[in-house]
Amino acid sequence: MFREFRKQVIEALSCEERFVRESDHADLAYTGAFKIAKERKEEKRSPQEVAEEILSNLALEIYDYIGSAEAVNGYINFNVSYEFLEDTIDLILDEDWNYGRLKLGGEALIEHTSANPDGPLHIGHIRNSIIGDTLARIFRKAGINVTTHYYVNDMGRQVALAVLGVRKYGLGDEKQEEKPDHAVAKAYIAINRDLEGDLSLDAEAERLMVEYEEGRGEVVEEFKRVVNAALEGITETLQMLNVEHDDYVWESQFIRNGYVDKVLKELEEKGLLVKDGAWKIDLSDLGYEKEVVVRRENGTTLYIARDIAYHLWKNQNFERSINVLGSDHKLYGRQLGDILKKLNLKPPEIVFFEFVSLPEGSMSTRRGKFISADELIQKVYEEAYEIIREREFSEKEKKEVAKAVAVGAIRYDFIKVAPEKPMVFDWKQALDFERQTASYIQYAHARACSIMRKAVEAGMPDLEFNPEICDEMERKLVVLLSKFSYIVERIVKELRPNVFADYVLDIAMTFNDFYKDHPVLKAESEYRMHRLAIVDATRVTLRNGLELLGIEPLEKM
């Protein structure tokens, strides 16, 4: 709805979009008068005079969603009309689960997580998963046909080492109920420790990589066993976090299906390949210091060769391709993009996120220095359970609520921070629910549910929104609710999912504000029905918002 209002304002002004912005002083504000006043300096008119003149020439009557417009301090402040407020509430209640949906169309591939299958996900990996999954949910809401991929790096040196580790140390004690990804990590960490004193292991790993790339049967089976074990545990963790991938795409498939050969041939035909033992791509024309090696002297390919092949495939199947990557891949991402351009392929859009580090320094799977996502989930769950231990819920309900609150807290804590900001993980903060978190939003939603439930129980479920009795607080809330699809659209464009987290929190805060001094069920009927409509619309919007954040909208907590 807000999108329509904005469209009307821009159209009325027939100005560039950038001069119309959200403001504390109005629903939308026009800032163009400053510029115009400056451009016509010789006329010696203040921005305020210019704003007034522009305003007097606007034919606002034809725009049903513009309620008022006023020139103040050089700005033109626009506020929405009664009709806008009424249509917003009607639309929300009418569309319900569909509220906020757009019909942007198109196909998009979102690749995220893609952690090496050499151990469990740690708290750095899930920053990736949560950003990727939230983007996927928001893209789907925008009406884009989304496919999500986990790109499995089964051909890397790490995996070869993990295989070696499993050969030597086995894959955990079958009787112990250890998650398989943790078992892989154990073997991987152990072999890395051995590697420090035994250089022959290096050669052994290299031999293994050659054999795997050549596709030797028994080696392939061995790799599969290890990778699948890691993936099994990883998938379980992701499920806990409400993250799901449509497909797991194994890197090796691009060797097996000939895409890598096709790409290498294409590179050669375009004269991009330098062969001197190893095969390299020279990008010095673009200012790169070093050549990019795509094939080793021993004939095996490097990660980037398979990745170019993967992106060739992405180009063939999707209009838009988005990768979520750690910022350590920035140079790599640029190289990949530039090589793809040389092949007349469209580079992926990449969302880079900065590292999650521990107070004592950065994490490392290899050295066993990390906090696993499983451990985080478990501890946050226990903390959440502690809070509701004494409540009048059944044991089953308590567990469900604790899980929803824990997962929500984790997802929200990660998604609310802009991807480009480095994070330092802090247990105290992660376990603290007395702060702005998902539970605050879930709580606001549960409150709205509770009011609606009680209204039905009391036999007065009728809703009748009346814009004319809307006070400032209510108006503010309704306008905020109207922005849902506007925010969705922004995120699809800007790839900044943290903005959505902020938006949903804003609704919860505004609703709590409204709640404290707007009795609903005890108000006389006209106001009761009016406020009940607002409460229900807020409930729907919060629920849909939580859904896009992958957080369960609890009805009781």
Added chain:
RNA sequence: GGACCCGUAGCCUAGCAUGGAUAAGGCGGCAGCCUCCUAAGCUGCAGAUCGCGGGUUCAAAUCCCGCCGGGUCCGCCA
């Protein structure tokens, strides 16, 4: 050495893309609010040289340059 990202109250963050009207939340601190729709809530107070220095502009947290601090990258690793 070169490149990229970050630097906003004691702490964590929003705002920076597209400069604009009093820099916004939370935690922690202090003082309050449950005979009233869920107190996982709400109110008030204290707390900011927006890292530092220049510049552009009528206007800079936001744009440009330099510096400082933290992180990352510059592999025939992924």
